[in-house]
Amino acid sequence: NCCLSHLVTNQNIENWEGPYLKKRLPNDPWGKPYNYQCPGTHGEYDLFSYGRDGAIGGEGEDKDVVSWE
Template identity: 60%
Template sequence: MQNHLQRLVGRRSGSTTIAAIRGMTLIEILVVLTLIGIVMGIVGGNYLGQGEKAKAKAAKIEIEQIGQTLDLFRLEVGRYPTTQEGLQALITAPTGVPNWNGPYWKKNTLPKDPWTNEYKYASPGQHGAYDLWSYGADGKEGGEGTNKDITSWE
């Protein structure tokens, strides 16, 4: 038996105990689990950050698509929907608009931003014929990073 243990350990001194080859100590297991946690935190943190950036890009693309739909509305009706009519004018005809030939938005519901908030719309806008924006991840005006507003004018 002693010979067999020495071969398993790799020809160490005869004082090697069976406990040395049984497995890892509790401290070693805790160190390994801590290292795995650190690596997962770094990888997961980077992955989550990318997810929010992807949502911001998706919001920018959708704002551009809604903008193109608003342009089509203007071509047929002769003006953009008013602030009061809102984006709903892309789906249902506003009162007193004879040239409305919609719905202009393919779906029967207005799109929401990737954070499930409604897009904001104003016409006339402060930055152009209309302003269209999302308040970003935090749903509040202003902000930085992923909380920054996503707008049609920037």
């Protein structure tokens, strides 16, 4: 079970040696939480932001920012 909160707090995960982030999880540049899927569609996990508009697709600052490209 993958979850970004596991980077900050131990939720009974064997061999956990964190926290891996000093504070809370960061938001994307537009102040929204990052999206995280595990297992991912494009790899072991997918990490992405829907951009400024928070919607799928878009151009410029509204373009999605993804870990698999």
